[in-house]
Amino acid sequence: MAFQSLFTLVALAAAVVAVPAPQDAQVNCGGGRFVKNAACCAWFPVLDDIQENLFSGSLCAEEAHEALRLTFHDAVGFSIAAEREGQFGGGGADGSILAFSDIETSFAANFGLDFTTEAFIPFALAHKVSFGDFVQFAGAVGVSNCIGGPRLQFLAGRSNNSRPSPDNLVPEPTDSAEKIFERLQDIGFSPIEVVHLLTAHTVSAQYEVDTDVAGSPFDSTPSSFDNQFFVESLLKGTAFTGNGQGGEVTSPIPGEFRLQSDFAISRDSRTACEWQSLVTNHANMVSKFETVMAKLATVGQNPNNLIDCSDVIPVPPAAKVTTGSFPPGKSKADVQSACAATPFPNLATQPGPVTSVLPVTA
Numbered sequence: 001m002a003f004q005s006l007f008t009l010v011a012l013a014a015a016v017v018a019v020p021a022p023q024d025a026q027v028n029c030g031g032g033r034f035v036k037n038a039a040c041c042a043w044f045p046v047l048d049d050i051q052e053n054l055f056s057g058s059l060c061a062e063e064a065h066e067a068l069r070l071t072f073h074d075a076v077g078f079s080i081a082a083e084r085e086g087q088f089g090g091g092g093a094d095g096s097i098l099a100f101s102d103i104e105t106s107f108a109a110n111f112g113l114d115f116t117t118e119a120f121i122p123f124a125l126a127h128k129v130s131f132g133d134f135v136q137f138a139g140a141v142g143v144s145n146c147i148g149g150p151r152l153q154f155l156a157g158r159s160n161n162s163r164p165s166p167d168n169l170v171p172e173p174t175d176s177a178e179k180i181f182e183r184l185q186d187i188g189f190s191p192i193e194v195v196h197l198l199t200a201h202t203v204s205a206q207y208e209v210d211t212d213v214a215g216s217p218f219d220s221t222p223s224s225f226d227n228q229f230f231v232e233s234l235l236k237g238t239a240f241t242g243n244g245q246g247g248e249v250t251s252p253i254p255g256e257f258r259l260q261s262d263f264a265i266s267r268d269s270r271t272a273c274e275w276q277s278l279v280t281n282h283a284n285m286v287s288k289f290e291t292v293m294a295k296l297a298t299v300g301q302n303p304n305n306l307i308d309c310s311d312v313i314p315v316p317p318a319a320k321v322t323t324g325s326f327p328p329g330k331s332k333a334d335v336q337s338a339c340a341a342t343p344f345p346n347l348a349t350q351p352g353p354v355t356s357v358l359p360v361t362a
């Protein structure tokens with residue numbers, strides 16, 4: 001008996017001093033920062049530089065939004081259908097939008113992205129990282145600055161060799177839901193995954209669809225990665241914020257801008273229920289976005305050849321609210337529900353007078 005107790009004690013002591021298994025080993029990059037793979041330490045100077053000098057001190061403002069948008073516009077430049085027909089279909093998330101910015105920003109769907117590419121290129125060059133890696137890194141860091149944001153996977157190691165993407169691969173706000181679904185299906189995304197991707201529009205504004213109302217956001221909380229975009233996009237539109245051209249439809253709140261493409265997908269029979277399901281449950285929305293963004297960031301790439309440096313991406317500030325709500329003055333009576341299978345959930349109405357939404361500034 002005594003021998004058995006002694007054995008137990010020795011076993012316990014051994015457990016306390018056990019050294020971590022090799023797979024848990026952490027590399028010290030200095031400054032209190034640790035990563036699993038030593039190659040990832042090189043990304044901390046890039047992180048510090050862009051947080052300070054690109055994102056104006058870790059803000060979730062215009063540049064962070066543009067960084068997230070750029071991840072899509074780079075990756076979607078890929079077509080398996082074109083490859084099947086023996087044509088070059090683009091390289092996907094390969095950084096060609098920076099390497100050939102003069103060509104790709106002349107595409108209609110990339111109109112206005114020349115300012116973004118001009119601002120981003122010097123950072124990639126200064127830190128000697130590939131354009132493909134930089135686009136995905138900047139997007140992940142930018143959206144981590146948003147309240148309640150996702151912590152996106154970041155894989156490093158894309159080649160810096162790319163060719164200009166073919167034109168007409170990036171969806172436009174005037175496109176039908178069918179056209180967008182077909183385009184994204186071509187690179188492996190289902191209509192439901194398109195909905196998950198469009199969660200990005202919760203931290204978004206427009207500058208180029210109508211330059212007279214530049215900065216008009218797609219929901220009332222463009223610095224918070226919350227459920228408001230899904231709630232507000234389902235409210236009946238009452239007036240145009242801009243001139244009603246180029247893919248704008250009426251929005252429910254003065255100052256808010258609604259894209260025709262978002263309107264169409266939110267009410268399409270294939271996606272309406274998934275869209276509606278994202279008006280509540282912030283954690284579920286974020287988790288679906290993280291999953292689909294991991295897929296987007298490796299379009300045209302072999303993830304097995306890349307190194308997981310996700311531990312360099314900052315932990316986003318925690319969400320303040322975990323479900324959507326109606327803006328002041330709005331209620332369930334204003335919802336244009338298109339999901340036949342599930343009733344629209346009961347949401348609270350925010351207190352206070354009806355206000356307009358202010359433009360996003362840099």
Ligand code: HEM
Pocket residue numbers: 062065066068069071072112171172173174175180194197198200201203204205206207208209210259261
């Ligand atoms: C699938 C169809 C999509 C269409 C038609 C579309 C269209 C647009 C348009 C027209 C704008 C306004 C651009 C401007 O005038 O400055 C915009 C903004 C934005 N989009 Fe999309 N988008 C789509 C999908 C996505 C996806 C998948 C993402 C990211 C994963 C994304 C991220 C953004 C972001 C972050 C902005 C805001 C940029 C800013 O505030 O500066 N979009 N989108």
